Amino acid sequence: MEPRPPVLPTDYGISNVDVEKSPRKEASKVPSRQLAHLSRNNFIDLDDDSLGNGITSSSPVVILDSDDEDNRNTRHLHPVQEIVLRKPCGVLLSKEIMVGESMGNRIYREEKVSLTSETDIKKDKGVYVGVEEYVDTQSETEDDGLGDIWQEMSMALEFSKDAFEDPSSELVSEDEDCDHSFLLKDDLGYVCRICGVIERGIETIIDIQYNRAKKSTNTYASEPRNAKNRDSTETVGVKFSEDDLTITDITAHPRHMKQMKPHQIEGFNFLLSNLVADHPGGCILAHAPGSGKTFMIISFMQSFLAKYPHAKPLVVLPKGILATWKKEFETWQVEDIPLLDFYTVKADNRSQQLEVLKQWVERRSILFLGYKQFSTIICDGGTSQTSISCQEILLRAPSILILDEGHTPRNENTDVLQSLAKVQTTRKVVLSGTLYQNHVKEVFNILNLVRPKFLRLDTSKAVIKRIMSKVHISGVRKQVKSGADAVFYDLVEHTLQKDENFERKVSVIHDLREMTSKVLHYYKGDFLDELPGLVDFTLVLSLSPRQKVEVQKLKRFQRKFKISSVGSAVYLHPKLNSFSENSVTTDAKMDDLLEKLDVKEGVKAKFFLNLLNLCESSGEKLLVFSQYLIPLKFLERLSVKMKGWYPGIQIFSISGESSTDHREWSMERFNNSPDAKVFFGSIKACGEGISLVGASRIIILDVHLNPSVTRQAIGRAFRPGQKKKVYAYRLIAGDSPEEEDHSTCFKKELIAKMWFEWNKYCGNRYFDMETVNVNECDDLFLESPLLREDVRVLYKR
Template structure:
């Protein structure tokens, strides 16, 4: 078993909480009288959509059923903002004479969010699985309280995190209509979020972003931000877009106002694929930490990436100074007293906690004292159980199965020659990119340093080469033939665009297939519309055969369950990225057993990366 596998398993133990009898979770305390019985009798006939009427309570606007009578409801009172506060910096001749909080419109203070209980909408609750009910209640306990704070939902990919948070946001907005949720996420999955919202919305909420309206300039972006502040709506931004605005050094009134809005207006901040901002030296993490709301929610299916410190960076984002809190401090001291690395001083006086991270990681990975490992894991559980909710994905056991192969391939003689030439490179990433091309086919050695060639140039190259000279190219064609004969669809992932372009054009040449019919491609440059269209066509069209995806562009939120065979062309230095890629097919709704093939060329850097 490799160190990375050990690390994954041990950290899963760290994250996992004690199993609970989730079926004992009590039903929402709606009402104990006859309205409940009436509601259940009509469930099959009506998809209830409840509205609050002052004289009756929560009433279905379709069939008229009363879910909760007015006398049982203590509603929230909001302090209405004065009209004069709905002004913006662009309306001022001199912003220096104004308080910055007045420049950004209505600012909902914590005093305005009077604490009241919230519950999932009946339509959502009917669809929730036990772990989603637990997750919803966990969100409520952290976000709807006298002293709100942030939290992390570390649920397995495909377990329905998006649906759960959509349900919570709608319940939150129903109680706090002046609240302004902000969702920051990888740009490529914004379309998936919007589609989910449209499926599960119980109220027609505007879903705003910069991409749909092509708001490229700061002035255009300010108009979108104004609209978000002025009306009950939800704003979606990509990580890079958010950090570019917050970290913008331009001192213009428009740029300053955009920053003020993003930092002061959000009432709740949702971070999808929340492991993205894990590096403390990046603009993304630093800009997100400046958002003033205490209600920050991280969603991640692969929270642990490479190092223990990165997890604590995310914990510090949702709970500032997490290790210095009254809850954490005694546990930090307890852990430090248990663990030991020769030569490492147990010194926390500098406040960096570097020794703590190093000692914990060493204990989990290299300590031979199993009892000490278990004890440290239990301490970490206790430290994080109020802010981190973990679900490993029991639903995966119900799927037909996953067979995950690592395929060690011997390079051909021509590939060995080209591989030896790559040893002159000193930069690790350059070597990885070169090996990815050369070990697919040696004829690609002249192209990896250039931009990806056009279809015509790649077709010219294909006319000159012998496919048998490339060990991975041969494997791909054999797998393509197998899938065609068995009626299966194939996924192919790579970190680099050149191998994907080569195999795409090889499929066209050998099979006479067409892009958009049998062949589909997603890269970082693909628009949200193209991603959605490609996923839908690949999963549902009877003609689709093979899907080529940039592994980075196919993160969480991408569903490719139409495929049952997966080829990973190269070794990623972060193993969780590869697990995510496999999870694009191995997730709920999958009807077939999934086979994954991780291709590794023996005898070169690629093989060394795999073993480490």
């Protein structure tokens, strides 16, 4: 018979591989001088049914590798039987015991095993008859990634046995002890190949995907260091390991993969391309609010720690959303990784904080810090060894830095941005649902944080020259003294916001996307299309005569902030002018005001009360957001007086002063209690990290100069979990400074949409607001006489 190369069973997903790379134990070898000849006639094909039981246990057996095909002229001295493995045998399987080796080929003595009866599998003295378990030898010898071939072959053979077809079959009686031999199966976990018992379920195993990862000769340092700091250093008993991390494959756990949407899989792979590479660098995930960024990064961190157990992840985030992160970890963690922070243990001074930091460095864990807390420690001018140690740990220990709501450190003149820039790891990840906030410059400040000197990179320089050659802004060339970067920022912002040449605007958009494509991953939030829908209205309301008088008085204020804060109260109701400049507002004082108040004199107060009545009658819940506390307190007490409701039952509120426990309790009760009616929230305190899907109507009382803050607030209700169509009402006081503020914010909003969302199917008027007839707006509430009577102009986004 002409010898054929061995073919392993491909029916079960196993490819042709080197059978010889087996981790089996070797028997005594035959001296090579006795293996000078080989009869080429001793080849046996197990597929040949004519052989029957012709294989004898007295003859050595050689398993041919595909690489051996050209070396069959120089074999072994004694006659041997060669077995060509092609597919699992139905009746007879030979178990080979190696007895010699020569010319890179091993000689085996065979033992035959019948697969027709599982009970025939036995253990002989010194010889295990059956499929051997996989033994990981990577720690002992450097292999080429094929060391697990026998495990894969074993799994393929096991698939052909009845034991896995019916794990409950009585292959082993209840009274008989089973010498369990567990195999790792990707869909089940650790399963006994004899009796089918599952020792550990797949859902509890994080490292299943890591068993077969190949090692690469390329490595990268965990952090960039000066040569003098290459050795392990120590600060107050804390050692910093400088071991290189070997580049290897990282994949999400199967449990997570089943839950990931396409955009999350893209984001996970984007993180890999930046953080696990020859030259790791930072990146930005700009995914829409509610798109599952937290879940995605939790999955990545667990996979990262599974590969690199000594890595030290640091998460910096707004303090108010720490509880949300921990709750997400409880939901999605596969391994119990300790989550450390200063708030839980009340570590208020540097000594207490240093103890927490030491725990983080010394054991496998994840550390959480607030932005203000982090910058306070780094910028601490203290000279004590404790303060210095805290600073060194936070700057040198992190292996990966995660910045949630990463648009927070966007101002280069703040301590927050400057302190985060000092963290030595190159692996920095910014998570943001609203990356563009106020100016183009702020986006590039964040790009510089994750990729230092971003505009100086070779890939950026070519694009910058291209943009600068296309557009000319009158007078901008004279501003060179302010710096070339500032000129570039102004040029881009002016083009996207004001340039009347639409083709030039589109060209700049393409250039910006090319420049940031490998560093910034944007996702608009198409998954939100699966929700019942969002209708975003802007209502310009006609002020009452008394309100118009109060608006004229606003001209006496010079500061923009003062005009906005006082105006927000006056636009709600003119009698609030007495409170707007008073920092102390008690329930008693507000109740006294309400005793002598005519609600109709305040156009926004009247709109609120009418909408609240409509929501109550239709069984819907209402959210009310403002950036100031006086309007919220006024409407809360108005609800108590007019409706007879009580805080904590029908009325809920969250401000910047609310504790974490109160935030969680209020959110849970409002969403789930049938008695809950209205929720009052500070737009900054509630704009991030919480879900208020119990509401389907939203009022935005005033104009925030940062349009992304308003978008975040609307995203509290319009997010996964929402069962109803959401209606948002942005209230603008007509013929007041608020109209001008709204126009400014809309232009900022337009830049973000042009930069990140425009495509060739969008027209040049695609992002403009649409003027709508209030009588034909497809909102039954707005079409009611009570709500529409004060609407001067109605826009729809």
